[in-house]
Amino acid sequence: MQTVTIDTPDLIGTFIGEVFPGVISTMLSWAAPVGIPFQSKDSVHSFSIGSINGAIGFGGQVTGTLFFAVSLDQAAEMAGALLGERPDPESRECLDIVGELTNMIAGGVKTRLQNQGFSMVMSIPNIIRGPQIRVAGKDVEFKVEREFSLGSRGEAARIIVIGRVSND
Amino acid sequence: MQFISDSVREAVIGVFDTMLSLQLEALEVAEGAALPAPRNGGIVGSVGMAGKINGTVYMSYSDQLACSIVEKMIGEAPKGVDQPEVTDVIGELANMVAGDLKRRTSEKGYNGLLVPPVVMLGNGINIDANGAPISVYRTFRVPNAAEPLAVRFFAKLNA
Numbered sequence: 332m333q334t335v336t337i338d339t340p341d342l343i344g345t346f347i348g349e350v351f352p353g354v355i356s357t358m359l360s361w362a363a364p365v366g367i368p369f370q371s372k373d374s375v376h377s378f379s380i381g382s383i384n385g386a387i388g389f390g391g392q393v394t395g396t397l398f399f400a401v402s403l404d405q406a407a408e409m410a411g412a413l414l415g416e417r418p419d420p421e422s423r424e425c426l427d428i429v430g431e432l433t434n435m436i437a438g439g440v441k442t443r444l445q446n447q448g449f450s451m452v453m454s455i456p457n458i459i460r461g462p463q464i465r466v467a468g469k470d471v472e473f474k475v476e477r478e479f480s481l482g483s484r485g486e487a488a489r490i491i492v493i494g495r496v497s498n499d
Numbered sequence: 500m501q502f503i504s505d506s507v508r509e510a511v512i513g514v515f516d517t518m519l520s521l522q523l524e525a526l527e528v529a530e531g532a533a534l535p536a537p538r539n540g541g542i543v544g545s546v547g548m549a550g551k552i553n554g555t556v557y558m559s560y561s562d563q564l565a566c567s568i569v570e571k572m573i574g575e576a577p578k579g580v581d582q583p584e585v586t587d588v589i590g591e592l593a594n595m596v597a598g599d600l601k602r603r604t605s606e607k608g609y610n611g612l613l614v615p616p617v618v619m620l621g622n623g624i625n626i627d628a629n630g631a632p633i634s635v636y637r638t639f640r641v642p643n644a645a646e647p648l649a650v651r652f653f654a655k656l657n658a
Contacts, residue, residue: 376583386617388547388548388549388614389546390548390550390611390614391612394612394613426627427629430629440634446512451612452553454547454548454553454611455553455554455629455653455654458626458629459626462622464620464621465581465619466619467617467618467619468617469586469590469616470615470616470618493615
């Protein structure tokens with residue numbers, strides 16, 4: 332069993348950077364998205380998410396929630412890449428693609444953490460929609476956030492992981 | 500999955516009775532395809548679980564309902580729904596309901612690890628099951644409150 336160190340959030344950030352471009356290029360046949368350097372001003376206790384968000388929980392030595400936050404336009408463009416025709420941003424197809432990508436991103440990060448010796452289990456994704464949603468994480472210690480340029484307009488898509496580590 | 504729906508009802512009623520001495524009354528119940536369109540919620544407390552049971556419980560409150568519950572718990576009216584004491588209480592209630600629910604599903608052979616609580620604020624928060632095999636929706640009348648508490652549980656059982 333892996334001993335969790337203070338560097339675990341950095342490890343999660345690195346793994347997001349490895350997983351996300353591959354998931355997007357494989358699933359959507361798009362060029363691998365490029366990471367956007369940024370400094371988040373939000374804290375783990377109050378941060379914003381997108382208009383459409385996949386959310387998936389995970390438990391074990393690393394426990395918390397991963398959010399894949401995109402705009403309505405990005406969701407429609409991603410669904411259009413799969414379907415060949417851009418659907419309505421509020422359609423089932425848009426929710427499905429966000430959910431599926433969330434599952435793949437979280438699964439990729441989890442597999443890499445498990446390969447490092449971390450014991451973890453992952454839940455199933457739900458979709459959270461709405462304008463200007465703010466999130467407060469409770470009983471968590473870290474927030475890892477990565478931004479990537481995604482879609483034809485180069486908008487930022489965000490992957491946010493909040494959680495805590497345990498050596499239990 | 501009647502036992503899941505029953506467990507959600509019993510967990511919510513039990514936690515509110517224990518923590519707040521509030522006797523909630525179960526109102527609407529729906530499952531699966533009958534799941535009604537989500538209502539707009541001012542604040543949502545959620546806790547996930549992962550293991551033999553994978554899922555998340557979401558508890559949706561209007562701003563007014565959330566503030567009245569927090570006032571009952573801490574003895575002082577909060578200044579607004581975005582205050583830390585409100586998100587703390589809403590997160591803790593979700594944590595306790597999920598913990599009770601987990602205990603009940605564990606007794607049926609479906610154990611899971613709890614995920615730390617997440618609290619969401621906003622006008623029109625819409626939560627979609629994303630095809631989860633188990634979708635339970637329940638509402639509860641809270642004494643002296645105009646609007647009900649709405650609880651959703653989206654889950655999948657692993658053999």
